Amino acid sequence: MLSRNLAIVLLLAASGTALPVVADIAVIVNPANSTNLTTDELTRLYTGRSSALAAVNIAESSPLRGQFDEKGVGRSSAQLKAHWSKLVFTGKGTPPLELATEAAVIEHVAQNPNAIGYVDASSVTDAVKVVLTLN
């Protein structure tokens, strides 16, 4: 019994090192927000085609940012930056606010009824509501 548990632990440890750790990403809104969010609408919010909610990003230095750009918006970070530079340098849009940490994103979303953000699914607290989980 013990040896079988040990085998499972070893197996998990092995898989953990062999594969990059890619966490589920929770898309979060203010608890007061009753939005039913689709992935399509999420893309629209993070590409500036919708301003129904005020999107916030986590800083580029966080690995979560690149994962969200791919999974949530369907573009690489470089492609999204090229997209936003089209809007910025024609005065047509301002990219989402960037916050340094997941805690700052949770705090911002908890305090702004109109805000939308994302954090690692394991970081979610009661202060915010999860509307989508990307995996």
Next chain:
Amino acid sequence: MKKNLLAMSLVIALIPVTANSSTTINGFASIKAGITTGSDEQLYGYDDTLDFKNESLIALQVKSDLGEKLSVTAQLLGRGQDDFDVGFEWAFISYQLSDNMTINAGRLRTPFYKYSDFKDVGYAYDWLRVPQGVYGLGFDSIEGLTFYRTAQLGNIDSTLQLIFGGYDGTASLSGTQVNATIDNVAGITWELAKDAFSARFAYLIGKTSIETTSVSLAPDFTVGNLYQALAANGLSPLVTAIDIDDESSNFTGIGLTYDDSDWIAVAEYTRVEVENSFVATQKNWYASLGKRFNSFTPYISYERENNDAVVSIYQPYTAVLPPQLLVPVQGLVASQERDASTWNIGVRYDFHPSAAFKAQFSSEDNDTLGQRNGLLAFGVDLVF
């Protein structure tokens, strides 16, 4: 150069920093170098000497949100080809009428093409430069008003733009910079996008005047001399038919894009007509295909320019024109003939989160002059 920096810092210093306004400063830069593949070849301002200045540029943009849906945007841009002398490329105030309607007034980009608005922001696209066969028209900025309306038609995103204003600047004619104006510009553009597909349509009209009189046709013989000689021979109607004086002009552009984040395909067709003048009707197009491999995006594109000289404007006069006047008239009209095709092959490499390296080889085949021009160019585009 010092003067330019001073101008830039003054503009930034003058932006009010108050509790009610939020000011953002962004910028972009391109450092590019190029060299033609042969000693007798010239293309896009390059020759067979490696040149780092011709297509390099740097720009700073200041946007100040004044609250109450009002903002002001100014973009200062210095081009290497102008010795980095800084000018306002854009300067406008913007008022948001509603969530999906905005009105801008000031110096704006003429919305001829899909990439007009951000053609200087190399980072925003994969090519080393926008296809010159289509984008080389000039008249890039106009002063006026523009109105944007975005809407969702079912699940199609629609952007409608109306523009009114005028152009007052220069135009390049047979290598000479001359004064040019386009009055009463009115235009509409409409872009529809769904998933990876988008389509764009543009139509603009205006009254074009180009001061051609100083353009030289032969040593000590200008276009102005020709007009005088024609008038002296009782041929004023021919002068009217040839000159570019308040002539009705129109521009039509059609663009199609497919971009699924792996493959990117773009094609644009444009037609430019300046009625009642020696300017040839220009029918140009390009098609481009790229494929993204992580940080690398290789691409290939083809451009076609077809401008037929309007020989019909002097044909009724061939019998009455003395040869010493017929020859320069023919020469002037023929100077607008252009039949060229260009292949481009290149790559974009995103080596940094805010910068891309690009390299592009272009080969222009000019059938009118029977000449081939090859150009190798590379450089870095960045945003900050």
